[in-house]
Amino acid sequence: MTGTTNRTLRHAVIGAGMAGILAAIKLKQRGEDFVVFEKAAKIGGTWRENRYPGLTCDVPAHAYTYSFEPYPEWQAYYATGPAVQGYFEHVVAKYGIAPNIRFNTEVTALDWDAATSQWTVTLNDGSREVFDVVIAASGVLHHPRLPEIDGLNSFEGPAFHTARWDDTAPIDGAKVGLIGSGSTGIQIVTAINKKVERLVHFQRSPQWVMPVPQFQYTDEEREAFRRDPALIDAIRFADEYIGNIKRFTDAITDIDGPQMLMIEDVCRQHFESSIRDPELKEKLRPNYRAACKRLIYSWCYYEEVQHPAVFVETGKIARIEPKGVRMADGTFHKLDTLILATGFQADKFIRPAGVTGEGGVTLDTFWATRPTAHYAVTLPHFPNLFMLNGPTGPVGNFSLIDIAERQWDYIDQLVDLLRTGEASSVMPTVEAHNAYEERRIAAAKTTIFGSGCTSWYLDATGVPASWPWSYDAFADAMAKPVLSEYAIRAPVAA
Numbered sequence: 001m002t003g004t005t006n007r008t009l010r011h012a013v014i015g016a017g018m019a020g021i022l023a024a025i026k027l028k029q030r031g032e033d034f035v036v037f038e039k040a041a042k043i044g045g046t047w048r049e050n051r052y053p054g055l056t057c058d059v060p061a062h063a064y065t066y067s068f069e070p071y072p073e074w075q076a077y078y079a080t081g082p083a084v085q086g087y088f089e090h091v092v093a094k095y096g097i098a099p100n101i102r103f104n105t106e107v108t109a110l111d112w113d114a115a116t117s118q119w120t121v122t123l124n125d126g127s128r129e130v131f132d133v134v135i136a137a138s139g140v141l142h143h144p145r146l147p148e149i150d151g152l153n154s155f156e157g158p159a160f161h162t163a164r165w166d167d168t169a170p171i172d173g174a175k176v177g178l179i180g181s182g183s184t185g186i187q188i189v190t191a192i193n194k195k196v197e198r199l200v201h202f203q204r205s206p207q208w209v210m211p212v213p214q215f216q217y218t219d220e221e222r223e224a225f226r227r228d229p230a231l232i233d234a235i236r237f238a239d240e241y242i243g244n245i246k247r248f249t250d251a252i253t254d255i256d257g258p259q260m261l262m263i264e265d266v267c268r269q270h271f272e273s274s275i276r277d278p279e280l281k282e283k284l285r286p287n288y289r290a291a292c293k294r295l296i297y298s299w300c301y302y303e304e305v306q307h308p309a310v311f312v313e314t315g316k317i318a319r320i321e322p323k324g325v326r327m328a329d330g331t332f333h334k335l336d337t338l339i340l341a342t343g344f345q346a347d348k349f350i351r352p353a354g355v356t357g358e359g360g361v362t363l364d365t366f367w368a369t370r371p372t373a374h375y376a377v378t379l380p381h382f383p384n385l386f387m388l389n390g391p392t393g394p395v396g397n398f399s400l401i402d403i404a405e406r407q408w409d410y411i412d413q414l415v416d417l418l419r420t421g422e423a424s425s426v427m428p429t430v431e432a433h434n435a436y437e438e439r440r441i442a443a444a445k446t447t448i449f450g451s452g453c454t455s456w457y458l459d460a461t462g463v464p465a466s467w468p469w470s471y472d473a474f475a476d477a478m479a480k481p482v483l484s485e486y487a488i489r490a491p492v493a494a
Contacts, residue, residue: 006421008033012121012131014107014350017045019388019404020137021088022066024097026408035131036097037123039106043092046141047085052162052184052341053171054191055081058297059399062235066091067405070232072225076216078297109354110134112383117424117489119384133415136350137388137404143345147179151320159320159338162188169337173197177325177333179317180341181207182456186296188341190304199310200333202317202325205454206283208267208290210397214299245398249471252291252396255448264290274302283312288453295397346456346465347371349391357382358427367391370459374428374436374485375477376467377407383425383489384418386411392440394467394474395457406478414481417488424491432485443468 009032013023016038027034042048057064061079065071071087079087092098109122119134144161146152152159158169162184170176172195178185181203193199217225225232235241251259267290275281284305305312316328324335349371355363361381366372373379376393377386388404388411417423428436441463444450449457449464459465467474 007419009132009415009418010034010130011133011135012037012107012119012129013135013137014353015045015136015138016040016043016092016101016103017047017137017139018088018401019139020045020135021092021097022401022404022408023135023137023388024100025066025091025095026412028095028097028100034100035129036101037105037107037121038101038103039124041103042089043098043101044085044088045139046163047081047088049142049163050081050184051165052081052188052191052339054187054189055184056187057081057084058183058397060235060241062232063241064399064401065236066401069094070225070229070236072222072229072232074217074222076214078212078214107350107353110356110385112357112385114358114425117383132384132418134385135388135411136385136390138350139389140346140349141344143348144340145343145345147340147342149179149317149320154322155320155324155335155338156322157336157338159340161340161342163344169339171195171337174336175324175334176200177202177335177338178341179339180343181205182341182343183294183296184343185341186298186301188339189310190298190300193304193307193310196309200313200325200335201305201310202313203283204314205293206286207293207296208286209270209296209298209301210263210267210290211270212297212299245396246471248291248396248398249394249469252448253443253446253468253470255289255446255451260289260291260448263295267295270302276306280306280312283314289448289451291448292451292453293455294395294457297397343456347391347459349387355382355385357385370461370463370465372433372437374433375410377410378414378426378428378486380428380430380433380487383427383487385427386414391465392437392467394471398471403474406475410478410481414486421491423488425489426486428485429487432482436485440468 011027011032011034013020013034013036016036020036024036057079060077061074069091106124107121108124111120119131120128121131122128144163158166160166171192174196175198176196177200178188179202189201247259251263275284318326318328325333358381366381371391373387373390373392376390388407389400394403414426417426444464447464447468457464457466
């Protein structure tokens with residue numbers, strides 16, 4: 001694959017979050033014809049949607065950047081949500097891709113035409129456009145999941161999902177209820193516990209917490225980063241980060257090995273040494289292994305949850321009433337504001353857009369059991385459709401920017417077959433994908449994610465919906481597509 005452009009392709013990119021911005025930059029650098037469709041009024045994806053107090057990226061800031069765009073302006077080792085959003089806005093401006101983004105434009109349908117080897121993209125205004133390639137960069141965490149609790153709509157005060165934060169809701173000096181104890185819920189506890197009169201944190205399942213450092217970069221350090229980008233590389237490519245990623249992914253796949261035992265020991269010791277009250281300690285003690293759920297990275301949660309204004313409620317919610325929450329044992333928590341930190345529908349991806357591929361196969365039918373993609377990137381029945389951070393990709397406490405960049409390199413090699421005129425369409429064969437899924441599912445069941453907990457990492461059948469091998473194995477897989485696993489259709493002679 002030479003990379004020589006003999007054929008002009010038109011690309012549709014769905015989403016202007018982290019992955020869509022990456023695709024746009026790469027396509028612009030190649031001089032390609034492309035449009036980015038963004039359903040919202042501005043870029044940012046999950047960093048645009050989420051604005052809750054305490055929002056912080058759990059990847060070190062200097063590691064959460066594009067490899068080609070280090071950023072000397074980070075204020076802290078772990079960046080806040082607004083700082084991350086600011087980084088992406090900076091990148092969009094610097095690389096001049098805003099003119100290629102159509103805001104407030106949602107893709108509602110994709111339809112494949114085998115005769116022309118093109119996709120018809122239907123938009124929310126009813127218009128249609130034709131493209132040779134579609135890049136699905138919609139991300140995972142963008143469809144809020146609301147809890148199924150009786151009476152939720154009866155609450156008289158503000159009640160809202162964290163991704164739909166209500167700036168007018170009473171927080172300061174108020175009685176606040178917070179449902180959900182994942183990363184979002186825990187970050188909110190640390191941010192509002194000293195502002196409220198009372199914070200009732202409704203917790204179904206406690207979390208393991210990995211202690212991490214947090215500190216501010218000084219003006220002098222940022223100036224040094226500006227003068228010498230090698231100082232940034234020394235942070236983002238250091239063994240402290242890269243080595244930890246590899247040790248973490250090794251631990252995920254070798255759940256009784258020394259790396260996982262080390263993770264468990266650190267989390268357990270942090271827990272045992274941090275919680276002073278015996279009753280609270282038992283409420284916060286997980287009954288599953290560390291890393292079965294996504295680890296919470298925090299430098300302050302155990303201290304902040306012990307603030308006297310915070311009450312951790314582990315009982316079963318019976319119903320929501322107009323003035324608060326009624327527990328199954330009859331206890332009533334009177335509330336002014338109810339916050340729902342209940343996560344996202346992680347199985348949606350580009351849906352609810354209707355996608356119809358070759359032979360009339362729909363994405364809903366193909367994903368009837370679980371969302372899946374060949375090496376998390378391509379799909380049988382759906383030619384010239386490529387996913388960034390698609391289903392079965394790596395998940396964990398590391399940068400998905402790095403994952404997306406590696407996936408782009410893989411995608412670019414397949415698209416080169418179209419550019420050079422060697423093919424009119426490309427997609428994995430059903431046989432190759434089925435073999436991949438069989439291997440992946442068998443391996444996924446043996447990872448720490450499948451060791452016995454409930455989590456958004458699991459699909460509807462209880463199988464971890466993730467990459468079940470090491471980071472190095474993923475890097476190797478993305479280095480070069482195995483073309484024997486692909487159906488490559490030759491162009492029709494003119």
